[in-house]
Amino acid sequence: MPNKILIVHLGALGDLLLSRPALLAIRMRFPQAEMDFLGYPHLTSLIKWEMRIRHTYNIEYSKENEKFWYNYDLFIFFARKNYPAWEKVLTFAPSIFVKTIPPPEVNLPVFQFQLQQLHKQGFEIPSEFPSLSLPPAEISLNICPDFLIHPGSGSSSKNWPPAYFAEVIQAFSQCNPGLIIGPADRKVAEEILSFLGNKKIILLEQLSLLTLAAIISKVRVFLGNDSGISHLAAALGVPSFVIFGPTNANIWKPWGREVRTFIPKVSCAPCSDEERRNCLERICLKSIKPKEVIKKLKNWLQ
Numbered sequence: 365m366p367n368k369i370l371i372v373h374l375g376a377l378g379d380l381l382l383s384r385p386a387l388l389a390i391r392m393r394f395p396q397a398e399m400d401f402l403g404y405p406h407l408t409s410l411i412k413w414e415m416r417i418r419h420t421y422n423i424e425y426s427k428e429n430e431k432f433w434y435n436y437d438l439f440i441f442f443a444r445k446n447y448p449a450w451e452k453v454l455t456f457a458p459s460i461f462v463k464t465i466p467p468p469e470v471n472l473p474v475f476q477f478q479l480q481q482l483h484k485q486g487f488e489i490p491s492e493f494p495s496l497s498l499p500p501a502e503i504s505l506n507i508c509p510d511f512l513i514h515p516g517s518g519s520s521s522k523n524w525p526p527a528y529f530a531e532v533i534q535a536f537s538q539c540n541p542g543l544i545i546g547p548a549d550r551k552v553a554e555e556i557l558s559f560l561g562n563k564k565i566i567l568l569e570q571l572s573l574l575t576l577a578a579i580i581s582k583v584r585v586f587l588g589n590d591s592g593i594s595h596l597a598a599a600l601g602v603p604s605f606v607i608f609g610p611t612n613a614n615i616w617k618p619w620g621r622e623v624r625t626f627i628p629k630v631s632c633a634p635c636s637d638e639e640r641r642n643c644l645e646r647i648c649l650k651s652i653k654p655k656e657v658i659k660k661l662k663n664w665l666q
Contacts, residue, residue, distance in 0.1 A: 365396070366458075369394060369438045370402060371399060371400070371440045371442070372402045372440065372515060374404070375403075376407075376592055376594040377573075377592030377595065380605065381496075381618070382464075382474040382618070383475070384463065384496070384619065385619055386478040388415075389606045392595050393488065397438075398419050399415065399417050399418060400421065400436070401420045402421050403422070403423075404422065405420045406572075409574055410496065410573060411496070413452065432608070433453050433456050436456070439453065439456075439458070442464050444463065444464055444469065446461055463478075471483070473617055475617075475619045493619065495581075496581075497576055497579070498574065498578060507564075508579060509539075509542025509566045509581075510540045510584040510585070511542070511586075511587070512542045512544065512568075512585070513529060513533060513543050513586075513588065513616035514543075514594065515549060516544075516545075517592075518548075519640075519644065520552075521609070521658040523611070524648060525649065526552050528652075528653070530555075530560050532587065532654050532657055532661070533556070536658075537563055539584070542565065542567070542583070543556065543566070543568065544569075544576065545566050545569035568600070577596055580593075580596060581601075585605070585664065586604045587604075587659065587664065590606060590616055591606050597620060599618070600620075601621045602620075603624075604606065604620055604623050605624050605625075605661060606623065606626070609628055609633060609637075610634055624660065626652045626656065628649065633647075633648035635648075
């Protein structure tokens, strides 16, 4: 059994949380091992508590300190492909490579595809979904929202129209709605607020990821696009309603206890990355009407 393990994961927030089932399987396999993580420290802070990660390093540190790689008995790489730059590192200790994204011919959810690879190598698979465990955090809000919305994502091509979000917020104005405004969400949020006029809404902005996660964990229901924050809500065990447009919901659906997706009924969706970049109409997202979303949310809340 290895004593010191380095896990390498350079994915974004959603990618990291989709790898959470596989990461939990690794911790189950090596319960006593010291584990370090090479990735993005602000993201790794979310899983550091439950994974019992000792140290987190960024990629710049590993480049500047070659001897860093000599400290481990086992490397576990999560990536889309095995990069040539890692070949020298692989001579220092045994390694496990987990391909993060299934090939086009494999229509499996990302988290299931990763678990399948580990299962073939003898790893025990988590039998049920555990909500993401966070360290204690102070929340300095007078009122926590009951209904939380995140209108952004890593790409504007995945964002539901601001007017549609505003219509949903108006329908649930009595549920203490809250709006998450990330660094890239300001323009979208301003559009939504202009549609809302004087309607009261709790604005959540300039928060650390851990603080935001602590707030999300207390809400009654969440609505968002195919985004990292939607994956976070699902990971926290919050009932999550996620709107998909150009991306494949079967592959990118969050891992959670209660996740419901809205999928466009148009022939062009899902589409390729190139088609998505060249599309200006966003027919797929516009085809999912606010009335449909409102109806599903009301049915659930009742």
